[in-house]
Amino acid sequence: MVTRIVPWVSGAVYGIVLLAGVYSAVAGLGPANGVRLAGFVAGIGALFALDAVERRVARWPAAFLAARLVLFFAVAALDGSGLARALFVLVPFAAYLTFGRPAGLVLGGLCLAVLVGGFAVWVPGWYRDTESVSDVLMFATGLVLALAMADVAVRERRAASRVAELSAAAERNRLARDIHDSLGHHLTAVSIQLEKAAAFAGRDSGVAGQALADARRSVGYALEDVRTSVGTLRGGGRSLAAVLGELGVPLDVHGEEPDLGPATVTTLHRAAQEAVTNARRHGRADHVRVSVTFGAATRLVVTDNGRGFDPGAARSGYGLLGLRERAALVGGTVSVDSEPGAGTRVTVTVP
Secondary structure, three states, X not given: OOOOOOHHHHHHHHHHHHHHHHHHHHOOOOOOXXXXXXXXXXXXXXXXXXXXXXXHHOOOHHHXXXXXXXXXXXXXXXXXXXXXXXXXXXXXXXXXXXXXXXXXXXXXXXXXXXXXXXXXXXXXXXXXXXXXXXXXXXXXXXXXXXXXXXXXXXXXXXXXXXXHHHHHHHHHHHHHHHHHHHHHHHHHHXXXXXXXXXXXXXXXXXXXXXXXXXXXXXXXXXXXXXXXXXXXXXXXXXXXXXXXXXXXXXXXXXXXXXXXXXXXXXXXXXXXXXXXXXXXXXXXXXXXEEEEEOOOOEEEEEEEOOOOOOHHHOOHHHOHHHHXXXXXXXXXXXXXXXXXOOOEEEEEEEO
């Protein structure tokens, strides 16, 4: 995976170099030349434009790195403050992010060698001049810090990618287990009821008819579970409010939805689906409401007026264990408030 240069880093360096160059010209600290200053400012503008184009095109990283290097030399030649050499710190930084550690280290060494070579040619005895030695040491320090930042950025993005992969795998496993448990249970019930209907067909038509009705009901539950699982899979890439709005129950949204990430959206969506399904199927509720509040943490609350239950006696068949396992994958918690005859309130909080 190619990792692009972090936009704010390059933009910050460009801005600092621009301010230093303009201040040097205005304050008379360097050669006063309007054409040279205009070229310097245009070069910095070209660097900003190049970064914007690279983010949009997202191809030919080597060509963009070469173009950036050419502009660095041009800006450094036009700069009267001498600070433009700091731009070259971005070369190994970008190379590290784009091509990997070896490329970043090699280009970092070359940049330092070019600086030292330039001093050797244009500043005789530079190694005895305090200011020149200080410039070289500061540039070397900047290279080390840039490479360290690039390494941290690469590791962070790899870790984020790994977490996303693990979350997706965990969700697939959860869905597979949910389908196996729920669909397998319903199909088993259908099989038993059909056998019962066949056994009583010639002896008691009422019992046989009731068995067939129970089998149809189990088939309906199975289809509902399949639709729920498919809906969860299709919810990726959409906002939480959008997917919750398709549950078919009243929805209250408080606050502005942040970028939750697909794993969190899937977790909260699936939790709401299970809570609503449980309220209707097991709780026999005729009124279910979903509320989501966005803030420092995202809180999802599903309330119903069903017959309630004893949370301490609930088992995995009611879905509470699955809810807690799924919420834990994204650092969330689940609380259930219910008692027989008093409805149920399920709260899922995700940081």
